[in-house]
Amino acid sequence: MLSRIFTAILVSVVVTSSVILILPGSWLPFLSLDTLHRAPSLAQRGATVATTPLEIVPISLRTREYWMREAVTALHGLVSPCPFAAFGTVIVNHTSPDDLGDPICIGANAMSSTGNPTLHGEIAAINNCTAVLTDPKGIYKLSPAEVIAAWKDLTLYTTAEPCPMCATAIRWAGFRECVFGTSIETLIRMGWGQIDLPSSEIFERSDALGTKTRLLQDVLAKETDPYFAWQFDGAATCPVDCERDSGAGTCVPTADNEVDL
Numbered sequence: 001m002l003s004r005i006f007t008a009i010l011v012s013v014v015v016t017s018s019v020i021l022i023l024p025g026s027w028l029p030f031l032s033l034d035t036l037h038r039a040p041s042l043a044q045r046g047a048t049v050a051t052t053p054l055e056i057v058p059i060s061l062r063t064r065e066y067w068m069r070e071a072v073t074a075l076h077g078l079v080s081p082c083p084f085a086a087f088g089t090v091i092v093n094h095t096s097p098d099d100l101g102d103p104i105c106i107g108a109n110a111m112s113s114t115g116n117p118t119l120h121g122e123i124a125a126i127n128n129c130t131a132v133l134t135d136p137k138g139i140y141k142l143s144p145a146e147v148i149a150a151w152k153d154l155t156l157y158t159t160a161e162p163c164p165m166c167a168t169a170i171r172w173a174g175f176r177e178c179v180f181g182t183s184i185e186t187l188i189r190m191g192w193g194q195i196d197l198p199s200s201e202i203f204e205r206s207d208a209l210g211t212k213t214r215l216l217q218d219v220l221a222k223e224t225d226p227y228f229a230w231q232f233d234g235a236a237t238c239p240v241d242c243e244r245d246s247g248a249g250t251c252v253p254t255a256d257n258e259v260d261l
Helices: 034-036 039-044 060-076 121-134 144-155 164-173 184-189 199-204
Strands: 029-030 086-092 102-108 152-158 177-182 214-217 242-244 251-252
Touching: 029 184, 034 251, 039 199, 060 086, 060 102, 060 152, 086 121, 102 121, 121 152, 144 152, 164 199, 199 214
Parallel strands: 029 214, 152 177, 177 214
Antiparallel strands: 086 102, 086 152, 242 251
């Protein structure tokens, strides 16, 4: 559906498509980058290969990394290069394995700015996309029913693993894919308060929804992890374009990278 509706110009990149294997069932498996490179061993264990465009668009690692960096960039544009809650999201329409894809909207954690505890980065992005897609003066002008049908064509990239609330929202929406960087396990180890329930378990228990969402982890985790490492560790290095405030000890944008909101 979205391949017909979304008409923005696609930017081509030179890629080598990866073969991704899908296990039977209504949810798609929790795939790490290491798993993707071990695809033959999964095939030997009985996994089946998805071949139709509706089931899977094989996206290169280069493209995955590009969009994860765009999720980080969302933080710069919406909040700061080093926000305390560095949960940024970009929602993308991948129409072909040979194209970079089209960004539909971005979002960032807005709890502290709004007081709304549900506005994690993923929920903020879903809200923003809904507004963009239904805007009567926008380029899409979709009806509510068309938007509901459109989620299955979209991929959500987020800097950290979705919490149970966000993972559930992603599955209710029926996204084609969810791709994250830093894991909940890593966040807890760094001192973040989290509900210790991985997205994979939420996805496993969502069979009855009748939709499929592929879950990919650890995409650019080495780049996203530093955005969550400094808040509870005074010795941790600040993210790029940020420095320690000598008074408060927090990470703040350097003079050249302050954001006017």
